[in-house]
Amino acid sequence: MSGGDGGVGSGGVGDAGERSRGAVVVGVQEAAESAPVVRWAAAEAARRAVPLRLVHAEQFPFGADAVGAGWAGELTEQLDREALEGLRELAQLARAAVPGLDVRTELVHDHRRHALLRAAEGACLVVTGPGRCGGALGEVLLGSTSLFLVAHVPCPVAVVRERPAGSEGAGVVVGTDGSCAARAAEHFAAAHARATGQELTVVRAWCAPAAGRHQVRVQALDRVREEAGRGVAETVRRVGEGHPELLVRQVLVQDPSPAAALLAAGAGARLLVLGSRGRGAFASALLGSVSHEVLHRAAGPVVVVPDARRHHPVREPV
Structure with missing residues (x-):
């Protein structure tokens, strides 16, 4: 499901296209590194008079042993809480930058590439940061998700x-x-x-x-x-x-x-x-x-x- 302030989705196809219809979609991670990306995207959404949709995708690699031990669920809930808090922080940043902007947030349990590709269905623009792939002499190369x-x-x-x-x-x-x-x-x-x-x-x-x-x-x-x-x-x-x-x-x-x-x-x-x-x-x-x-x-x-x-x-x- 999606929510105005941090819904959680399972990653199924669902109505991803409808949720993004005409919107500016932003793939976000940690609030600090995503802040400049969200500010830029908020200005674009305001200029186009369309909603801004912030999507955080998280795929948990817990195996059967972790589930059997009983700690995977607790860790998942903790990671979800942290991700939702980051989404709320970024949504507040976007609304502060552009008062009155329609900002929607979503946390999806899926691989980031797959989640953002689905979220892009029906969007007018997709916005992402450069990623974290390091290059020679400190050069910051584009991450694989952005290239994808x-x-x-x-x-x-x-x-x-x-x-x-x-x-x-x-x-x-x-x-x-x-x-x-x-x-x-x-x-x-x-x-x-x-x-x-x-x-x-x-x-x-x-x-x-x-x-x-x-x-x-x-x-x-x-x-x-x-x-x-x-x-x-x-x-x-x-x-x-x-x-x-x-x-x-x-x-x-x-x-x-x-x-x-x-x-x-x-x-x-x-x-x-x-x-x-x-x-x-x-x-x-x-x-x-x-x-x-x-x-x-x-x-x-x-x-x-x-x-x-x-x-x-x-x-x-x-």
Whole structure:
């Protein structure tokens, strides 16, 4: 069952989609690490005029011996109490950040990936933190649950990293390559920029041909540059027609790494948006190398928008 202030569910399919219908869904863990994610999600829910649904998933690995010894039930109740208290704390934080916001909480006994995938059914946006997967030299890489959600959820997914105090960032940056996935990302980014009063920057990276005689390479270089220029200009024109009040600028950059170009353009942005074509079995294949690298290395919030094969209509900010 679900509850406004901490219901407990068994993890069955049930009416998860109905509970999330149109909502912003947030996967939360400990209150301290989830606080910046919830604040970001609360602002999004308020902007969209939809409920905020906080979901904490906990799967207990107790075996038959623990049950026979009689202590598993007591430990489960204790862990539930702690999780429900964390949910209440986060719900209070969201309501304090956005007075009057409809905040719903749910504790689910299931694997976190499965619980959040079900909770995402019918949602307009799923929000998660970066996770705790450590990298070399202290780098914080994206956790497996966040990668799983981005790869499988049929609606946009925001991965929220908290910027240092006083550096919220400005502007919305979106990467484009002319694909259907990129168009879905452009639409989301333009709507978000308009709703938040931010400037939109459209980034297109292109790469010089690597082989061929000098004259052939020069001709190919010109064609590739011209095609990329036409592509980004068309994107700016299309976005401008749909959002005439929006300030849109373009960045056309020669870079063999589109991910590096996006990260450089979005270094000081409030939000970085990109598309995903993913439909395979592994997260790296699902996301593609560009999405994968950007998600791991971005300094601030990133939204990944699925293409039409996974995307369903969502309620955009107004």
